[in-house]
Amino acid sequence: MALSKTNSIAQINDLFPDNITGEITPEAQRIVSTNAISSNLNTEETTGQTIKSAFETTNQLIKHGPGWRDILGGFTNAKITGTNQPTWTKVADDGAGSTGVYSYAFSPTVLNELWVTFHLNHDYAIGTAFFPHIHWLPDNTDTGTVRWGVEFAAAPGHNQAAFGNTVTIFIEESAPGIINQHMLAEVPNPGLIVSGAEPDMLILTRVYRDAGHANDTFTGNAIGLNLDAHFQVDRDSTLNRSPDFYT
Numbered sequence: 001m002a003l004s005k006t007n008s009i010a011q012i013n014d015l016f017p018d019n020i021t022g023e024i025t026p027e028a029q030r031i032v033s034t035n036a037i038s039s040n041l042n043t044e045e046t047t048g049q050t051i052k053s054a055f056e057t058t059n060q061l062i063k064h065g066p067g068w069r070d071i072l073g074g075f076t077n078a079k080i081t082g083t084n085q086p087t088w089t090k091v092a093d094d095g096a097g098s099t100g101v102y103s104y105a106f107s108p109t110v111l112n113e114l115w116v117t118f119h120l121n122h123d124y125a126i127g128t129a130f131f132p133h134i135h136w137l138p139d140n141t142d143t144g145t146v147r148w149g150v151e152f153a154a155a156p157g158h159n160q161a162a163f164g165n166t167v168t169i170f171i172e173e174s175a176p177g178i179i180n181q182h183m184l185a186e187v188p189n190p191g192l193i194v195s196g197a198e199p200d201m202l203i204l205t206r207v208y209r210d211a212g213h214a215n216d217t218f219t220g221n222a223i224g225l226n227l228d229a230h231f232q233v234d235r236d237s238t239l240n241r242s243p244d245f246y247t
Contacts, residue, residue: 063234063235064234064235064236065234066125066128066232066233066234067232067233067234068230068231068232068233069121069123069230069231069233070228070229070230070231071118071119071120071121071228071229071231072226072228073116073117073118073205073226073227073228074225074226075103075104075114075116075207075224075225075226075227076102076103077116078104078114078115078116078207079114079115079116080104080114081115082113084110084111084112084113084208085112085113085114086104086105086106086107086112086113086114086209086224087104087105087107087112087221088102088103088104088105089102089103089104089105089139089221089223090102091103091137091180091223092180103137103223103224103225104223104224105139105221105222105223105224106146106208106209106211106221106222106223106224107209107211107221108209108211108216108218108219108220108221108222109211110211111208111209111210111211111212112208112209112211113206113207113208114206114207114208114224115204115205115206115207116205116207116227117202117203117204117205118202118203118205118229119200119201119202120197120198120199120200120201120202120203120231121199121233122199122200122235122237122238122241122245123233123234123235123236123237124197124198124199124231124232124233125231125232125233125234125235126197126198127193127197128231128232129190129191129192129193129231129232130187130191130192130193130194130197130229130230130231131186131187131191131192131229131230131231132150132169132171132186132187132192132227132228132229133171133184133185133186133187133227133228133229133230134148134150134171134184134185134186134207134224134225134226134227134228135182135183135184135224135225135226135228136148136173136183136185136222136223136224136225137179137180137181137182137183137222137223137225138175138176138178138179138180138181138183138218138220138221138222138223139179139180139220139221139222139223140179140219140220140221141177141178141179142175142177142218142219142220143174143175143176143177143218144174144175144216144217144218144219145172145173145174145175145215145216145217145218146172146173146174146175146185146209146216146218146222147170147171147172147209147210147211147213147215147216148170148171148172148173148185148207148208148209148210148222149168149169149170149206149207149208149209149210150168150169150170150171150205150206150207150227151166151167151168151205151206151208152166152167152168152169152203152204152205152206153165153166153167153203153204154194154195154196154197154201154202154203154204155196155201155202156196156197156198156200156201156243157200157201157202158200158242158243160196160243161196163204166206169187169192170210171185171186171187172185172215172216173185174218175218175220175222180223186230198243198245199238199245200242205227207224207227209222209224
């Protein structure tokens with residue numbers, strides 16, 4: 001017989017230890033887990049039913065309050081090609097001759113570029129803005145400004161649209177005067193709206209340091225680490241794996 005919710009709680013409470021070691025035996029854990037699963041299967045509809053707690057349940061879809069996540073584009077996984085390649089540069093080692101850790105150095109005098117592709121997840125809150133940002137490090141103590149360019153094109157998947165003309169945005173940030181300080185240069189409010197953004201959209205990007213621009217005044221190399229984007233989420237997943245994702 002399946003346990004009622006009251007009896008399930010009572011049985012779980014009975015398992016809390018009153019001995020010196022404070023241990024709950026594996027057998028006791030198994031009993032409660034088995035009974036709890038049996039109870040849910042016998043007291044709830046097994047088709048189209050979602051556990052309700054702090055979540056809102058709509059058409060089998062668990063939704064929650066707005067929050068933030070990242071889509072990630074590490075430069076160590078980027079495409080590097082052509083004559084404008086950034087330089088693979090040591091960032092740090094153990095101080096005693098280890099191989100160390102590396103990333104790409106973007107020159108203060110010539111254009112360097114690389115390419116990163118992003119996939120938009122199924123937890124994206126439709127219609128909300130993106131906040132692209134670049135993680136980077138200065139390699140000297142100058143306090144000038146680094147100007148990053150991000151050229152991109154985006155298209156939803158599932159045979160819905162073609163990639164159109166690119167758009168370029170610029171992100172500027174002053175160096176702090178501290179070598180290898182972890183910096184994050186981000187698009188300011190209100191962020192970037194990408195037309196038609198939805199799960200499974202791909203965003204193709206070209207990232208470069210706009211070294212020839214008057215606003216780029218940092219005299220050292222800017223060590224690029226990641227192009228990421230903060231984005232808002234309002235669910236854990238979508239109901240369907242392809243459009244319409246939500247009904």
